[in-house]
Amino acid sequence: MDGIGEAIFPYHLPDELVVKIFSLLPPENLVQAKCVGHSWYYHINHLIKDPSFIAQHLKNSSSTKYIVIRQEQALSLLTMLNNDRGNGEIRYETEDFSSRFVSRERYARDYYLRYHCNGIFCMHHELLRVFTLFNPSIKELRKLPPPSITDCWHPGIVGFGYDQRTNDYKIINIALDRFLSSRAEVYRMSSDSWMEIELPVETPCAAEARFTAYCQGVFYCESSSETTNMLVSFDMSEEVFRTILFPQDRLTAETSFECVNVWNESLTLFLSNKDRPLSIEMWVLNTLDSTWYRHLTFERQFINVRPFKFHTDDELVMMSSIGGNSDGEEPLISYACYNINSQRFRPLINVEGAIEYWDFSFTKSLVPVEQ
Amino acid sequence: MSSSSTTTTTTRLLMLKASDGVTFEVEEAVATKLGAINNMVEEEGSEDLICLPNVNGKFLGMVLEWCKKHANNNTNSDKGNDEVNKWWDKEFVMDLDQNTLYHLLMAADYLSGTELVDLLTEKVASMIRGKKVEEIRETFKIKSDFLPGQEEEIRKKNSWAFE
Numbered sequence: 001m002d003g004i005g006e007a008i009f010p011y012h013l014p015d016e017l018v019v020k021i022f023s024l025l026p027p028e029n030l031v032q033a034k035c036v037g038h039s040w041y042y043h044i045n046h047l048i049k050d051p052s053f054i055a056q057h058l059k060n061s062s063s064t065k066y067i068v069i070r071q072e073q074a075l076s077l078l079t080m081l082n083n084d085r086g087n088g089e090i091r092y093e094t095e096d097f098s099s100r101f102v103s104r105e106r107y108a109r110d111y112y113l114r115y116h117c118n119g120i121f122c123m124h125h126e127l128l129r130v131f132t133l134f135n136p137s138i139k140e141l142r143k144l145p146p147p148s149i150t151d152c153w154h155p156g157i158v159g160f161g162y163d164q165r166t167n168d169y170k171i172i173n174i175a176l177d178r179f180l181s182s183r184a185e186v187y188r189m190s191s192d193s194w195m196e197i198e199l200p201v202e203t204p205c206a207a208e209a210r211f212t213a214y215c216q217g218v219f220y221c222e223s224s225s226e227t228t229n230m231l232v233s234f235d236m237s238e239e240v241f242r243t244i245l246f247p248q249d250r251l252t253a254e255t256s257f258e259c260v261n262v263w264n265e266s267l268t269l270f271l272s273n274k275d276r277p278l279s280i281e282m283w284v285l286n287t288l289d290s291t292w293y294r295h296l297t298f299e300r301q302f303i304n305v306r307p308f309k310f311h312t313d314d315e316l317v318m319m320s321s322i323g324g325n326s327d328g329e330e331p332l333i334s335y336a337c338y339n340i341n342s343q344r345f346r347p348l349i350n351v352e353g354a355i356e357y358w359d360f361s362f363t364k365s366l367v368p369v370e371q
Numbered sequence: 372m373s374s375s376s377t378t379t380t381t382t383r384l385l386m387l388k389a390s391d392g393v394t395f396e397v398e399e400a401v402a403t404k405l406g407a408i409n410n411m412v413e414e415e416g417s418e419d420l421i422c423l424p425n426v427n428g429k430f431l432g433m434v435l436e437w438c439k440k441h442a443n444n445n446t447n448s449d450k451g452n453d454e455v456n457k458w459w460d461k462e463f464v465m466d467l468d469q470n471t472l473y474h475l476l477m478a479a480d481y482l483s484g485t486e487l488v489d490l491l492t493e494k495v496a497s498m499i500r501g502k503k504v505e506e507i508r509e510t511f512k513i514k515s516d517f518l519p520g521q522e523e524e525i526r527k528k529n530s531w532a533f534e
Binding site for chain 2: 012013014017020021024025026027028029031032033034035036037038041099100103139
């Protein structure tokens with residue numbers, strides 16, 4: 001066993017351990033590591049096209065969650081860093097990936113990020129009325145055929161998710177047509193085509209990130225009417241819409257909706273009451289019987305600090321927005337973190353230059369989108 | 372049986388014999404954290420001496436040290452213990468040299484110590500994660516075996532990943 005120390009890693013290890021080690025690395029890191037030597041090159045090149053490795057990698061990478069932010073000239077991924085100093089300070093890191101998109105798409109600047117799932121962005125171009133799927137971690141892009149609802153005036157709500165049953169990626173688009181009625185269509189990646197489907201429930205005509213969530217193959221959107229508070233859900237496998245009422249006694253306008261969220265792989269709802277606006281309730285959905293249970297209640301410091309998304313299962317990111325108006329002035333947005341176990345707040349920070357935020361559950365993946 | 376014991380089960384002791392003849396006496400609850408030993412105990416039942424010809428004493432000792440910590444800390448499982456385990460794991464892998472890391476990983480894999488394998492593969496991954504090509508080569512003492520121009524070509528093809 002002499003000579004150990006001379007390149008013992010990773011190639012003296014059994015193959016399954018090498019695969020395991022590689023499955024723990026970010027995609028860009030793997031692509032770079034191809035340059036280390038011949039064996040690395042062939043091994044990695046083979047792995048990143050292997051569906052079972054891609055699935056294993058996705059499972060591991062989902063523990064690192066990113067928030068997607070749009071800056072003046074950039075699209076970036078932001079991570080909250082571990083706080084080793086333990087002084088409660090929030091530190092973050094951003095990486096700009098816009099050049100990868102721009103080099104693949106001429107009209108990149110006019111695309112809006114509409115949703116994401118398993119490391120793939122679903123982008124939409126308002127003027128060209130086209131959707132594009134883009135995986136920034138492997139720089140793969142797929143332009144989708146034109147939607148089937150041709151007279152669509154505005155794509156109001158866009159969900160993107162994974163159908164585990166048929167191993168397919170799907171987009172659900174609820175759009176307003178020119179008669180201002182809501183219609184729905186589904187895109188399936190396997191057939192690369194759109195199909196209009198029946199929309200049996202009333203839906204809102206637009207939704208920002210805090211109104212939507214994707215959990216266990218189901219897309220959810222807040223959809224309260226004047227009389228009843230509820231969510232509308234779309235199951236990516238069954239391709240069926242359902243409505244889910246808010247918890248009992250939280251069905252009326254007395255209750256304010258804060259955000260819908262995913263926690264511990266369950267759908268979570270944050271609500272407050274108009275009489276006690278600082279107090280926030282966290283409700284968790286039991287999907288088996290569609291009942292809610294209240295997990296906790298906590299007090300926020302200021303009314304304009306809203307729950308946003310979990311970045312770990314312990315810590316909820318809160319977002320505060322100050323100012324901003326209809327004349328196009330962007331609001332000043334800052335973050336605080338709330339630990340639901342220790343019940344401690346970490347103070348607000350600003351993210352420089354950020355003008356639009358998406359949610360915290362973006363994960364880097366090797367999932368291919370090109371044909 | 373000890374009357375002060377909080378549990379009523381008797382602790383069975385197992386004798387583990389490494390490839391170099393070194394033996395370790397460990398509680399069954401500790402040794403069965405290793406899948407391979409758990410299987411042997413279930414299959415062979417009464418056998419108290421287990422020979423492990425693929426692991427030497429030094430690394431078997433380290434693996435068992437890890438098992439002992441985790442078996443102790445798992446007896447009353449709560450959030451606090453989780454933290455203690457995490458902290459202890461961090462210390463355990465912090466200053467491992469590559470030779471030790473390699474043999475320990477081989478031993479943990481051979482003994483099917485799943486959690487320890489997870490910990491050690493993560494340690495290796497952390498030595499590659501976020502590192503430049505040259506840094507990876509330096510860490511693992513690898514010499515580039517590409518022909519002239521080959522590496523440049525791969526870099527050019529994947530230039531976006533290097534930006």
